[in-house]
Amino acid sequence: MKSLVARFGKPTLTALVVASVCALLVATLWPFDPAPPNQVSWLSGEDGLVFGDYGTVFSAGEFPKIAGGEKESFSVEYWMRPGRTKDTNVMVAFYTPEDPGQFVMRQDESDLVIMHTGPRGKSAKAMIAGEVIARGRDTLATVTAGPDGTTIYIDGRARKFSPSLGLSLKDINGEMLVGNSPVGNNSWSGDLRGLAIYRKKLTPEEVTSHYAAWRSNSTDQLDKQTMLAFYLFRERSGQAIKNEIPGGIGLSIPPHYTIWRQYFMRAPWEEFQASPAYIKDMFENVVGFIPLGLVLYPYFLVVRRSNRPWLMSYLSGAVLSLTIEILQSFLPARYSGWTDVITNSTGTALGASVYLWNGAQRFLRSFFGEKEVKKAA
Numbered sequence: 001m002k003s004l005v006a007r008f009g010k011p012t013l014t015a016l017v018v019a020s021v022c023a024l025l026v027a028t029l030w031p032f033d034p035a036p037p038n039q040v041s042w043l044s045g046e047d048g049l050v051f052g053d054y055g056t057v058f059s060a061g062e063f064p065k066i067a068g069g070e071k072e073s074f075s076v077e078y079w080m081r082p083g084r085t086k087d088t089n090v091m092v093a094f095y096t097p098e099d100p101g102q103f104v105m106r107q108d109e110s111d112l113v114i115m116h117t118g119p120r121g122k123s124a125k126a127m128i129a130g131e132v133i134a135r136g137r138d139t140l141a142t143v144t145a146g147p148d149g150t151t152i153y154i155d156g157r158a159r160k161f162s163p164s165l166g167l168s169l170k171d172i173n174g175e176m177l178v179g180n181s182p183v184g185n186n187s188w189s190g191d192l193r194g195l196a197i198y199r200k201k202l203t204p205e206e207v208t209s210h211y212a213a214w215r216s217n218s219t220d221q222l223d224k225q226t227m228l229a230f231y232l233f234r235e236r237s238g239q240a241i242k243n244e245i246p247g248g249i250g251l252s253i254p255p256h257y258t259i260w261r262q263y264f265m266r267a268p269w270e271e272f273q274a275s276p277a278y279i280k281d282m283f284e285n286v287v288g289f290i291p292l293g294l295v296l297y298p299y300f301l302v303v304r305r306s307n308r309p310w311l312m313s314y315l316s317g318a319v320l321s322l323t324i325e326i327l328q329s330f331l332p333a334r335y336s337g338w339t340d341v342i343t344n345s346t347g348t349a350l351g352a353s354v355y356l357w358n359g360a361q362r363f364l365r366s367f368f369g370e371k372e373v374k375k376a377a
Contacts, residue, residue, distance in 0.1 A: 010303045016295045021320060024292065028324045034331060035256040039187075040179065047234045048193040049179075051083070054257045054333050055187055056180035057241070060250040063094070063176060063228070066199075069169035073146030073201035074228075076105060079214045083190035085110045085135045088277040092195065095182035095261060096174035103171040104181070105143060107133055107188060108275050112141055112152055112159075116167060127152065129160035138193075140211045144201040145171075156211030158204060172197060172228065175260065178251060182260040185333055194219060197229040259332045265325060266337040285343035286350065292317055293351020301355075302368050310352045317348025 039052025049057070066072070078091055086109060093104045101117030101124070110133045117124040129152040133139060142153035145167035152160040178195065179188045194214060202210065213219050224230060230244040231251060241251035263270075272278070296313035300306040321344035329336035354360050 013295070013299045013303050017299045020292045020295050024288070024320065025324070027288070028334070029327055029331065032327075032331065033333075035258075036333060038254050038257045040253050042233075042236045043191060047232055047236065048191050049233050049253075050191055051179045051187065051189050053187065053189060054185070055189075056257060056260075057178040057251050057253055058260060059176035059178075060240070060252045063173045063249055065173045066169055069173070071147065072169035072199065073144070074167070074169045074172050075142065075144045075196075075198040075200065075202040077194070077196040077198075077210060077214070078105065078141040079138075079192070079194035080141065081138050081191040081193070082107065082133050082135055082188075085133060087189075088186060088273065088275055089188035090177070090181040090186040091141070091179065091188050093177045093180075093182055094172055094174050095177060097261075099171075099174075100183055100261065102174075103167065105141070106186070109277065110134065112154070114143055114145075114150055114152065114162075114165065114167075116165065116171065125165050127160055127162040127165045129154065132159050138215070140214050142202065142207050142210070144207070146201045153204075153207045153211075156208040158207075169199060176229075176249070176251075177260055180259070183263050184259060184266075184335055187257075192233065194233065195229070195231045196222065196227060198226050199228055200226050257332050262329065262332065262336070264329045264336055266335075266339075268337070268339045268342065271335075271337045271339045282339070282343050285340055286347040289317055289321070289344045289347030290351040292320070293348040294354060295351075296348065297352040297355045298364060298368070301364070310349075310356065313352035314345060314349045318345040321345055321348075 036054060038055055040055040040057060041050045042048070043050055076092065080091070088106065088108045091105045091107055094102055096102065099118065101115060104115040106113040106115060108128070110131050112129045112132050113126055115124070115126045127150060132154045140155055144151045144153070145165075147166045147168050149161060149163040150165040150167055151158055175182065179192065180186055210222060213221055219232065222230075224245060227245050229248050231241055232244060233241060235241060239253040239255070241253070243250045293313050296316055297309050300309035300312040304312070306312050318341065321341045325336050325341055328334035355364060
């Protein structure tokens with residue numbers, strides 16, 4: 001058989017490598033926009049906000065620490081209509097530099113998750129109320145929390161209680177992010193009709209009556225005396241959102257989609273999430289880089305005449321992945337972390353490993369010619 005090199009030349013392999021690299025750069029970085037528009041708009045003809053694929057709202061100031069807050073309880077009400085149930089998205093979170101994950105309320109596909117991490121990621125805890133959120137359905141998610149435990153209610157009914165997840169009012173301070181994570185791209189999608197934060201743990205009877213009030217649009221009867229924040233999104237225009245509690249912290253809609261305190265090259269143990277979306281993302285990263293390994297191995301073997309084509313393929317995949325992650329740290333719609341470097345490099349290694357099989361070596365020799373192929377050491 002006439003060798004592939006003789007018919008098409010070594011530039012063919014080079015072109016395949018260049019095409020593979022360009023395809024991965026486009027898939028992981030396009031569009032390269034460090035300041036995309038913030039996809040938060042006002043509902044048409046009614047009160048509320050619409051969160052698109054990439055949207056976030058910031059508090060206009062910091063929620064202050066309350067003396068003795070570690071002994072006090074709190075409650076959060078989130079009146080919403082979810083736009084999707086196939087992803088992991090943060091609904092509301094509080095951030096301080098010392099404790100960036102002190103309180104996170106998250107939608108994980110159709111589950112509602114409450115998370116708390118201690119300073120610097122220590123003492124991570126979470127509770128999950130499963131199969132409670134449906135796309136396009138008006139839903140009131142209520143969380144009541146205190147040192148004695150946390151309860152998740154959906155539409156006035158208790159769905160999950162955790163005595164081990166003890167939170168307190170001290171976890172409700174610092175900067176508040178609505179519709180996204182303060183440290184990464186986890187943008188929630190849907191309609192947000194109202195948000196309330198209380199300085200007490202609502203009783204089951206109060207949770208039920210509050211659900212009736214939200215549903216009937218009669219929230220004026222809610223007890224504002226016990227609230228820290230109350231947002232009804234009645235403005236219908238502009239970028240400022242009023243806190244209905246006098247002197248309370250308002251909200252701001254930035255013109256550009258921004259991650260408030262975006263992580264740079266986050267460690268794998270900090271990125272880990274016990275969720276289907278996380279596993280799916282890892283699998284896609286591995287599979288996406290397998291073709292790169294398939295073209296790098298013969299390139300280094302035939303074109304570069306390397307004695308270590310597998311090692312060179314793996315290192316090239318790792319360097320490309322690291323470059324992509326560094327560039328992604330400048331893109332709010334992307335993530336930057338070492339987990340992707342590891343999974344992408346693994347995919348490259350798997351693609352290159354195909355040629356370590358004797359049958360694949362014979363395949364290479366039949367196409368490129370015996371003289372052009374050197375068995376990898």
